[in-house]
Amino acid sequence: MSNTALLERPTAAPARHLRAVPAPVETVAPQRPAEERALPAGTAPRGFALYVGIDEAKVAASGVSLGVLVDALRRTLADLAPSAETYATVALAPVGSGGRDVDVVRLALHEPSAIARTKAEELEDEDRAPGGVAVDISRKRVLIDGESAAFTFKEFELLQYLVLREGRTIERTELVSSLWQGATDDEAPGERTIDVHVRRLRAKLGRYEDIVRTVRGVGYRFDRHADVSIRYGHGTPSPDRF
Template identity: 35%
Template structure:
């Protein structure tokens, strides 16, 4: 309760402070009609969630949680014209198809290698190294084992194997999975290498 002077003639009177949202005289408004609706529009850059700011990531998580609990509604309507690189909210942008990995085809009889049908020039040792690894997939070879199997002797320096592996990778293409380095051990054929052998070719 507060007391305030109304005028010099009326003297003093008591008045109740006004409450926001409540009509004068203390009467409550009837609670009829639908509950008020809060509409929120989120604009989030099309980027991996890991690159979003922490605040934006928390807001996105909260919106997902509300939708999963049925506390929110996603409404669709006529969207404004958007650029081709924009994706509607709630949809995952299509991922570009991964580039096709070139395939290698080994013709054992003619000692030649084709990369997507094109001849790949390899030296004798590079060809023998590739053929040996492809003939024993998922097996790891030490440098000494490769020297003995490919070079035919073990007296050369083990770095010779490293040099030939590096040259083989360079000729095939660094984007083509071929030889995997097993650190502290040696080398093996890559699991996703696309290589076929034609023993009669």
């Protein structure tokens, strides 16, 4: 999800204003209002969160942008409840991460029940101790056949960099500039030193060493592999955008 694209508002498409619609006729027994339901002692409702799951491609197909949707919702809310205060942020997730958009949003924005479910799933995964390689992005570790591998920080960074750019060949120069940012010329490794890091990484991967492919004369790449699972954890911090 491009940060730049999130800031753009198309000039061709006019801003749209959402309209309140009448409530449908109740066909089942209506629920009690939230304020009448049992609440934890000492608490009171102070607002609500509405999670909207839609990526940039889907919203663009509707002729608008994420920013336009946020503006429309804010204007509608201002009409219905002028005293309401609003805050909006964008949910970021790794490119290619699966699942329903709204579930990805809830997890990226640290919605409590979504995080609780994810933690339970992680515990189940660990209990099963699956075979293959599990790259745990959130905990900065690699499990090989259910056992934690003794990767150095830089070895993990190297594997993570390739895994998160699945299907793209990464040149050695890019690996040096990205993984050794801020290093002086004396501190940054040469391109051939990257080959040494990759050899050590493959040695620790053991029988799964071929998940890191060499592209002769260019660099390295990671392709989707049946023996590899990726755990993204509890979401990427989401910056203010609106």
